[in-house]
Structures are given as C-alpha cells and as structure tokens.
Amino acid sequence: MTSTNASERDHQSVQETSVADPGREAKAVLLMAYGSPREPSEIRPYYTHMRGGREPQPQALAELERRYQAIGGSSPLQEITQAQADALRQELEHREGARWRVAVGMKHSHPFIEEAVDELTAEGTVSAIGLVLAPHFSAMSVGEYISRAKSAAAKHASPVPVRFVTDWHTDAGYVRWLAARLREVLAENPGGTGAGTQVIFTAHSLPASLKEKGDPYPGQLLETATAVAEEAQLTNWTIAWQSVAKTGEPWLGPELLDVLRESAASGTTDFVVCACGFTADHLEILYDLDIEAQAEATRLGVHLSRTPMPNARPDFVAVLADLVQAGIAATP
Numbered sequence: 228m229t230s231t232n233a234s235e236r237d238h239q240s241v242q243e244t245s246v247a248d249p250g251r252e253a254k255a256v257l258l259m260a261y262g263s264p265r266e267p268s269e270i271r272p273y274y275t276h277m278r279g280g281r282e283p284q285p286q287a288l289a290e291l292e293r294r295y296q297a298i299g300g301s302s303p304l305q306e307i308t309q310a311q312a313d314a315l316r317q318e319l320e321h322r323e324g325a326r327w328r329v330a331v332g333m334k335h336s337h338p339f340i341e342e343a344v345d346e347l348t349a350e351g352t353v354s355a356i357g358l359v360l361a362p363h364f365s366a367m368s369v370g371e372y373i374s375r376a377k378s379a380a381a382k383h384a385s386p387v388p389v390r391f392v393t394d395w396h397t398d399a400g401y402v403r404w405l406a407a408r409l410r411e412v413l414a415e416n417p418g419g420t421g422a423g424t425q426v427i428f429t430a431h432s433l434p435a436s437l438k439e440k441g442d443p444y445p446g447q448l449l450e451t452a453t454a455v456a457e458e459a460q461l462t463n464w465t466i467a468w469q470s471v472a473k474t475g476e477p478w479l480g481p482e483l484l485d486v487l488r489e490s491a492a493s494g495t496t497d498f499v500v501c502a503c504g505f506t507a508d509h510l511e512i513l514y515d516l517d518i519e520a521q522a523e524a525t526r527l528g529v530h531l532s533r534t535p536m537p538n539a540r541p542d543f544v545a546v547l548a549d550l551v552q553a554g555i556a557a558t559p
Contacts, residue, residue, distance in 0.1 A: 255328040255347055255355035256319075256551055257389060258312050259340055259372045262333030263302035263509055269336070270295055276335045294514045304509035305336070308360065310539035311507070311547070318541075318548040328352065334372060344379035347387050356554045357391040358547065360506045362401060362451065364394035365444035367433055392554045396447045396503075397454050400546040405451075405503055406458035407542075408534040412499050413459075417530055424497040425463045425490055427483065428452035430504025431511060432468035435477040445479055451503050465490075469502070469520075470511045483515075484523050491527040498524065500533040506543075508536045 264273040270292055274283045283291070295301060308331055316329040328350065332343030347355055357376055359369045373391050380386040395401055409426065416424055430448045438445050448466050456464045467483040481489075487498060500516060516533055524531035537543035 254325060255330065255350075255352045255387075256312075256315065257332055257340075257343055257347065257355050257357040257376060258308070258315065258329050258360065259332045259334065259343075259357065259376070260304065260308045260360045260507070261509075262336030262339075263304035264295065264336065265305050266301050267292065267295065269301075273336050294510060297518055298510065298513040302509045302513075304507055305333075307507040307509075307538050308333075311360065311544065314539045314541065314544040315547050315551070318544050319551060322548065322552070330355075332372075332376070334375075340372060340375045341379040344376055344387065344389075345383075348380070348383045348385070352387045354388045354390070356551045357389045358550060358554070359392075361504065362394065362396040362398070362506070363430055363444055363447040363504055364396075365433060365437060365442050366440070367437065367442070368431075368444070369393060390554050390557070392550050394443075394447065395550055396451045398546070398550060400549050402451070402454045402458050404537070404543055404546055405455045405501060405534070409455065409459045409461070409499065409501055412532055412534050416497055416499060416532060423495060424499065425465065425495045426456070426461055426499045426501060427486055428455065428464065428466045429469045429483055429500055429502045432471040432478045432480070432482070434474070435479050437479070448504065455501070455503065470515050483520060487520065487523055487527060487529070487531070491529050495529065497530045498532070500531065502533060502536070506537045508538060512536055 262273065264270045271283070271288060274288060274291055275281065312329040312331045316327045319327045319329075328347070330343040330347050331338060332340035334340060338346075357373065359372045361369055364370065373393065376389060376391070380389060413424065413426075428448065428451065430451075433444060448468075452464060452466050455461075465486060467481050467486040468479045469483040471478045471480075471482055483500070490498070500520070502512060502516060505512060512533075521531055537546075
C-alpha cells in the first residue's frame with residue numbers, strides 16, 4: 228500500500244488544546260483506545276469505571292463475565308493497542324528519520340488517558356498529536372477522550388499542546404483499506420459478489436438521543452459505508468448497529484441481528500459484515516460478531532463472514548501514520 232499525502236485528507240478534522248508553534252513538528256502521539264480487562268479479576272473494576280464509579284448489578288456483571296469467558300477469559304485489546312503503538316512509532320521513525328514517542332492512553336483501564344498525558348509532560352514533550360482508535364466522532368465517545376486529555380494537560384504548569392484528529396471516518400487511506408479487505412473476503416465468499424450476498428457495515432450503537440442533539444455520529448457510519456461501497460463497487464449493502472447496551476432507553480438502529488433476520492426472510496443467503504467502527508479484535512468483535520451473530524446466522528440457515536480487523540497490520544499502521552502526519556501539517 229502506498230502512503231498518501233496530506234492533501235488527500237483535507238476532510239480530516241484537527242483540533243488543538245492550546246496555541247502551539249505551527250513551525251514545530253510534533254514528535255509524540257497520544258494514541259487512545261477504549262480499554263479492556265486483561266484478566267478475569269479486572270472485569271469488575273473495568274465495568275465499574277465504565278459506569279462512572281457505580282458498582283454494576285450482580286446479574287449484569289455475571290453476563291459480562293460470561294461473555295469474556297466465551298472468548299477465553301479476557302480481551303486482547305490491550306495487547307493489540309500496544310502493538311499498534313509500537314508499529315506506529317517505528318513507521319513514523321522510518322519515514323522521518325527522527326525519534327518518536329507513542330504513548331497509549333485508555334478510557335476505562337490502565338494506562339489511563341491521564342497517565343499517558345502525565346508521562347508525555349514529564350518527558351518534556353514539545354507538542355503531540357492525539358489520535359483515538361475510533362474513526363467516527365461522537366461527543367459521547369471521541370469527544371470524551373479529547374476532553375479528558377485536555378483536562379489532564381491543563382493540570383500541569385506547562386501543558387503539552389496537543390492537536391487532535393477528531394474524526395477520520397472518510398479518510399482516503401482508511402476507505403481504501405476497508406475496500407481492499409472487502410474485496411478479499413468477497414472473493415472467497417460462497418455467494419461471491421452476486422445479489423445473494425449482502426455487505427453490512429457496522430459500528431457500536433449509542434443512545435438514539437444523539438440524533439436530537441445533532442451529534443454527527445449517526446450519519447458518519449453511513450458516510451463511511453457509502454465511500455467504501457463506491458470504492459469496492461458494491462451493489463448490495465446496508466448499515467446496522469451492533470453491541471447495543473441494555474439501558475432501558477432507545478439506541479441507534481437497526482440492530483445487526485434484526486437486519487440479518489429481515490434480509491434472510493427476503494431471500495439473502497450470504498452476508499459479510501464490515502465492522503468499520505472498530506480497529507481491533509476485542510469483545511464487540513470476538514463475541515458480538517463471531518459468537519452471537521454467527522449463532523443467529525446458523526439458526527437462520529445463512530452464511531456469515533466478516534472482514535478482518537486492522538489490528539497492527541502494516542498497511543493499516545501506514546494509514547495511522549498518514550493521519551498523524553496530516554495532523555501535523557494541518558493549519559491550527
């Protein structure tokens with residue numbers, strides 16, 4: 228895969244915490260992800276942190292523990308994120324011939340975002356690029372990562388200026404990466420690329436009240452899907468939301484399982500899920516797709532496959548490096 232330059236990414240949003248010298252290059256990246264438990268004993272504190280410090284109900288905790296047990300007892304997200312960080316550092320150093328620092332900050336588990344910001348500050352970092360490993364922006368998701376990083380930086384006498392890549396859901400490199408993975412999977416799919424095969428683009432659902440607030444998140448999944456479908460020349464595709472939490476309030480839909488049921492009832496026999504809202508294998512992929520959705524597909528008598536997750540693949544790391552370099556080049 229060839230790297231693209233900043234001019235191809237003019238749709239990318241960049242935001243900064245404070246006035247920084249635009250002539251200086253950032254040599255650090257604050258790479259942020261959701262976080263996950265590394266072992267069964269960490270599931271309860273992780274879940275409690277997700278709930279803002281409120282202890283989960285025993286039944287809800289037991290269900291989450293059951294899901295983690297089904298994928299081996301823990302999630303590989305922590306290890307994958309660190310591998311992405313290591314590979315990104317190496318890629319940037321290779322491109323620029325200079326030393327880089329990529330600090331990992333998690334939203335709900337150690338090392339927390341605040342810890343990563345403290346480390347960068349202690350190291351005397353001049354400036355940094357903040358990048359969340361989630362391509363779609365919502366005030367409830369990426370917005371919270373940015374807010375926490377800003378607050379952590381502001382506590383220091385000399386805060387590290389951080390420019391944030393706020394969303395990259397239609398980034399040219401990412402769109403091409405997804406389209407290439409779809410073409411690979413479709414080439415091996417029993418139904419090929421015919422009318423009997425439907426591609427479903429998914430992202431993590433969030434409360435439906437976002438629409439009323441004008442949050443861009445609901446529309447960005449469709450924008451990603453449209454761009455990838457055009458790149459991959461798809462004719463039969465749709466979007467769906469997955470991993471809906473049971474909170475008693477409406478969440479974004481349609482849900483993935485409902486789409487599978489409705490399309491199967493209409494005669495579709497082959498499905499390919501492209502979970503474009505995620506960048507690593509973790510619970511929402513390994514359980515929600517590989518176990519729960521596969522079980523429903525089996526019940527329906529249809530074939531279901533998915534595109535591989537980016538993880539630390541070199542071609543995806545190149546996309547991340549492009550985003551960082553474009554963020555540096557963007558005018559404040």
